[in-house]
Amino acid sequence: MAEISEEEEIVTLNLLKQKMHDFARERDWEQYHSPRNLLLALVGEMGELSEIFQWKGEVPKGLSDWKEEEKVHLGEELSDVLLYLVRLSDMCGVDLGQAALRKIRLNAIKYPVPQSNTDVVTSSESISLVD
Numbered sequence: 157m158a159e160i161s162e163e164e165e166i167v168t169l170n171l172l173k174q175k176m177h178d179f180a181r182e183r184d185w186e187q188y189h190s191p192r193n194l195l196l197a198l199v200g201e202m203g204e205l206s207e208i209f210q211w212k213g214e215v216p217k218g219l220s221d222w223k224e225e226e227k228v229h230l231g232e233e234l235s236d237v238l239l240y241l242v243r244l245s246d247m248c249g250v251d252l253g254q255a256a257l258r259k260i261r262l263n264a265i266k267y268p269v270p271q272s273n274t275d276v277v278t279s280s281e282s283i284s285l286v287d
């Protein structure tokens with residue numbers, strides 16, 4: 157069976173969690189990865205991410221007019237935020253994937269789809285979910 161290169165690896169939150177765990181253990185940096193330190197590192201990276209957009213005004217979706225190197229830099233800062241968030245969640249004993257799925261379900265309950273968009277149309281009749 158052909159080996160999967162890192163670029164083709166299916167990326168999951170659990171994979172990122174494991175890689176951050178290994179990264180810290182190999183360097184004996186687990187001592188620094190306390191929840192508070194990780195939160196501050198996360199906020200710092202959020203600042204670096206914000207700097208990319210600072211003073212630019214609104215930018216088009218897809219960033220079509222950005223240079224390739226600017227997009228690469230953006231990807232790096234987004235990744236730093238994600239990686240610290242994943243590590244912070246792990247160090248707090250929170251299953252981030254499950255927590256996020258639960259939060260999406262809660263969001264849907266809090267903000268229901270407008271009823272006019274939920275009408276169900278079958279081939280022979282229209283069944284309205286609106287009373």
Ligand SMILES: Nc1ccn([C@H]2C[C@H](O)[C@@H](COP(=O)(O)OP(=O)(O)OP(=O)(O)O)O2)c(=O)n1
Pocket residue numbers: 179185188204235236239240
């Ligand atoms: N104690 C640390 C230091 C770094 N990292 C990892 C997580 C981030 O993905 C990245 C952050 O590295 P830097 O602090 O060097 O930040 P930048 O890569 O943004 O570099 P710079 O701030 O010079 O732009 O490295 C980590 O896990 N734990």
